[in-house]
Amino acid sequence: MDRTQKEATVAALNAELQAAALIVVTEQSGMTVAEVTDLRRRMRAAGASFKVTKNTLAALALKGTQFENTEAMFKGPTAIAWSKDPVAAAKVATEYAKANDKFKVIGGGLGAQLLDTQGVEALSKLPSLDELRASLLGMIKTPATRIAGILQQPGGQVARVLAAYAKKDEAA
Known part of the structure; x- marks a missing residue:
């Protein structure tokens, strides 16, 4: 060289x-x-x-x-x-x-x-920088999925109640 x-x-x-x-x-x-x-x-x-x-x-x-x-x-x-x-x-x-x-x-x-x-x-x-970013993203994403699940629950409960009333009316 x-x-x-x-x-x-x-x-x-x-x-x-x-x-x-x-x-x-x-x-x-x-x-x-x-x-x-x-x-x-x-x-x-x-x-x-x-x-x-x-x-x-x-x-x-x-x-x-x-x-x-x-x-x-x-x-x-x-x-x-x-x-x-x-x-x-x-x-x-x-x-x-x-x-x-x-x-x-x-x-x-x-x-x-x-x-x-x-x-x-x-x-x-x-943990590497990418691993830290992934875990941080996972922590941020988790509450969003929980909120979506909670928001969907009342609609599902209303649908179950209506289904129960419909079955009750059919039986009567």
Whole structure:
């Protein structure tokens, strides 16, 4: 990779990290191409991104972002995951680390806050933004269905009373 390619890579990564709410720094020694591809696919499905980078290039890309304080985590064979959703990258990385011994979560950053391994794991247990939206929508929708049911009940009761009178008149 020549200097211009490195500069372009750093600029692109910096732009993506500027927009991210969360980064997760991982160690991935000995992973096969198929495993990394599978992890990238899972990240994309969750709305996150994953990139294996050189530590020096990652440090340059972190400059000027809210995640500058994570620079010390980049030692050895590292990779970085990030997402706009403050939970997505943590969920996928933690789940994948449990299933694959070659992949470990080192730490991360949520905004300007530095996270250790336990912090990333705790964050991964929280519901994602989409899950929160769905549950909120469910809570808002439930009273509306209850109101509709209550409004329909008096009409149904009147119909049952009229039916009872009709049967009584037929019997008489």
